[in-house]
Amino acid sequence: MDYQTFQPDTELDAIISCYWTLEVPSSDDHLKQRIVPDGSIEMAFILGDDIKRYVSDDEFIIQPRAMVLGQITTPFFIEPLGYVNTFAIRFYPHSFASLISTPINNLVNTETPLAELFGEKTADDLTQAIFQAKDTPSRITIIEAFLKSKLNEQQVVDNIIQTTIDALIASSGNTPIAAITKQDPAQRRRLERKFQQQVGISPKQLGKVIRLQRALTMLLNNKDDKLMDIAYASKYYDQAHFIRDFKEFTGVSPKEFLGHKHMELSSLFYQ
Known part of the structure; x- marks a missing residue:
């Protein structure tokens, strides 16, 4: 490849x-x-x-x-x-x-x-x-x-959308949405609606994907690290939480992912 x-x-x-x-x-x-x-x-x-x-x-x-x-x-x-x-x-x-x-x-x-x-x-x-x-x-x-x-036809992206994405990327997906919306339910509903319109998924989903990206990169580039260490470094609650999210987005466990013949292309992207 x-x-x-x-x-x-x-x-x-x-x-x-x-x-x-x-x-x-x-x-x-x-x-x-x-x-x-x-x-x-x-x-x-x-x-x-x-x-x-x-x-x-x-x-x-x-x-x-x-x-x-x-x-x-x-x-x-x-x-x-x-x-x-x-x-x-x-x-x-x-x-x-x-x-x-x-x-x-x-x-x-x-x-x-x-x-x-x-x-x-x-x-x-x-x-x-x-x-x-x-x-x-x-x-x-x-x-x-x-x-x-x-x-030339671009509409200015809503500031809260940009702020949220910047915060999620900077924190590897770990910034609480409540912290961004300052615990304001109306602002959170507006943020959710704008995300669906301009990003296509919710802020929570995007945060989970960004956090998984960090974990995947660590898994592929530090194969000797324990899953628990990767989980905590990626700010998962525990190893079980990490494995559950990993399976949701990849379809396999972290151990199955490494060296899996069907994962060669995805592994290439993350390495």
Whole structure:
């Protein structure tokens, strides 16, 4: 697997976490790969062969070749049908909502074709330009021009949304929402509503995903650490709480995750 990341232009670094590419040679024994939540929204262009996403043990869809993958709250399996070549844009949790008129919670746990979000002609023109570009720098130039044009229509993100996300990221998901809303029930309801509109999941869900990201990174990069140490370092109540949340978002226990043949791709992202 060849996975690479690239940083955005300074005009876009407030909305884009990174660009990434993934290339995997064609093989007769491609395994299903489990994808776990990471708190981000991604726009992806499948430049290689088709990729299946399983919706049950034996049912699947073919992912659109130009799509937006919204927030995911449960793990799912994908399986390439040949050569993997993907170019993608990873957005911060709140930022993609400013680029579209579609409610962001409509994108949760689904792949949405670009045509449904930006119109058929705009999406087709962008897709063709990305597919015909000669290399990754050229694709980045194309997508940045497109996104900058969309930012001219951007609505200012509600300050409480930005404040909450900043606090959750800075604390690795551990800032209590009550502390942000100053124990005000009306402000908390407003925050929950705005999150559903602009992030697609609740503040609590995002905090859990961000905390799991920290724990996953520690697990993969410090394999000799005890689960209890990782749990406490990640601010879980105890080891049982850590394992319960881990299973919720990955589908397996921490011990099963390490070296699991279906977790190779997710492990690559977190390492």
